[in-house]
Amino acid sequence: MLKCLVIALWAVTAAAVSPPVQALDEQREDVAAFVGEMSGRHGFAASELGHVFAEARSRPSIIAAMTRPAEKALPWHEYRARFMTDRRIARGVEIARLESEALGRAAERGVPAPVLISITGVETFYGENTGKHRVIDALATLAFDFPPRAPFFRSELEQYLLMSREESLDPLGPVGSYAGAMGIPQFMPSSFRAYAVDGDGDGRRNLWSSWSDVFSSVANYLLAHGWRTGEPVMAGANVAGADLAGLEFGRLALTETVGSLRTRGVRFDTALPADAPAVLLQLAGHDGPEHRVGFTNFYAITRYNRSQLYASAVSDLAEAIAAASGPPPAPPSPAE
Secondary structure, three states: OHHHHHHHHHHHHHHHHOOOOEEOOOOOHHHHHHHHHHHHHHOOOHHHHHHHHHHOEEOHHHHHHHHOOOOOOOOHHHHHHHHOOHHHHHHHHHHHHHOHHHHHHHHOOOOOHHHHHHHHHHHHOOOOOOOOEEHHHHHHHHHHHOHHHHHHHHHHHHHHHHHHHHOOOOOOOOEEOOOOOEOOOOEOHHHHHHHOOOOOOOOOOOOOOOHHHHHHHHHHHHHHOOOOOOOOOEEEEEOOOOOOOOOOOOOOOOOEEHHHHHHOOOEEOOOOOOOOEEEEEEEEEOOEEEEEEEOHHHHHHHHHOOOHHHHHHHHHHHHHHHHHHOOOOOOOOOOO
């Protein structure tokens, strides 16, 4: 009984101190100014936007998520373990089988199918966790009630409203992350407008349930950010006896080349030419530092998420899915 009373008292106290969800006041000076800008710049009816903002909600939980102190960065071996699970690999293989037509069509753009699958696996576990916040709530909350990054999120809110109009979407409908990232591949509105692709030709860019659109959009994003067809992402490296003086581990920029790293004595396998851009990575492995060389396609993946760990996990998961999928089926024999 005492335990129940304590729990009840805690719940009442938490409810009392937690800021309530509030309707966004469309008459606020900053909101009204934004509506005026959208009307003048893009031809939106003020009454239409007034209705949208009247239905939007400013959610303190979104601000709390944005201001929550960042967790201590995980070492590579722990970060990797989160994504290199049997279930995630098996599900990737299953998606490859179930969506083989959509995947193959997207891969024809030049990005290997395992990489396309892997990014969706790392981002949202292949669509199982795409977020629970209405995008309009997330962006409006951060645009008007989160001063540290208000300019960025007002820009994304602008892009979102344009996107909704272009795609004939009710702006009150889509859900995503607390920062407004959307769909299986977690595109922000600006990325959606710039890089999303109608992969299945139905006249819409649907990143929530069309795998054709998802895979084609991810491929388009990577290609637009420098992906080179047929080149590797990264390679394992041996630095025993190498001259590593002056190298800054942790940077994403490709400040070295294949040739310059080999001149330093770094040993790794690649067919890329000596002048190919490269970066030497030092990751915190379970048994000590682990070294790899990232190439141009590694850098392209970091444009999706600016993290060495992220790009390395995408590469490893892609390799695991490819290995578990086995060789592609042989083409049918020509009819006699």
